[in-house]
Amino acid sequence: MPRLLAAAILCLGFLGVLNTARAAPADPALASQVNAFVDAWHDDAAHARMAYFDKIAPDGVYIGTDRTELWQRDAFKAWARKYFERKSAWNFKATRRNVYASADKSLIWFDELLDTPNMGPCMASGVIRKTATGFEIVHYQLSMAVPNELAGQVTKLIATGK
Template identity: 80%
Template structure:
């Protein structure tokens, strides 16, 4: 039990330290990296996938959208054959880092022309070569007051999909 409590205090201490003191220079670097990643998609540049770790995971808005990087790349290829794959513009982003800045996590609000307001979170690893995205999860920002209507639409869609 003593070890468990010690581990909990260490974790909370690291999280509190990381949350309170994220280096402003690191935040600028991360913002530039993630903004460029979004710009790669907006301009259908395949460099988008190079910014993801080989074992990186992308979770989209549909419940079926859970991919490792190479699966995601294969699925998205048809979108990257156009002038623009998709367009996400961050309107707010919070960046946090481990004490040694090797692991960075962020959350962001996004303006998207096709889906409206979205939210996302991600985890980035800092390597000698630069940053790489380990995990990214996108979700639509549904206002609480319309959640019941959205749930009803989801339920109706699920019924149509079930034989």
């Protein structure tokens, strides 16, 4: 329950930030930097490089596709260690990404459509903080992209636990 409460507070805070930040597409130069950063982050996972976790802020949150997957960075790192002992942890390739920024460019958020070999198409959104030393991911949420016409079948499977 504390995790759920923390996630709810984080989401409400995130929505408040977005309301005050006045969402605007990031300028092309910033969007290019963000795209390179996020692509490198995904590439770290694809090649099982522990540098993946260095790109997440110490207070960063990662929300996976399972309802139990809500982690602070260090807990996520501990959970994922077994995957990073292989040649590849997971392989996400962005096929579309939209990047937005606050007026002062200190807070950046994005959404992306991902091609994944194991889960099929996924969608994700993230929040990046710009610091004096570069970017860091503050929040990332991954979701499986379930086609609307299959949602009823998926809901039934989840309800029956199969």
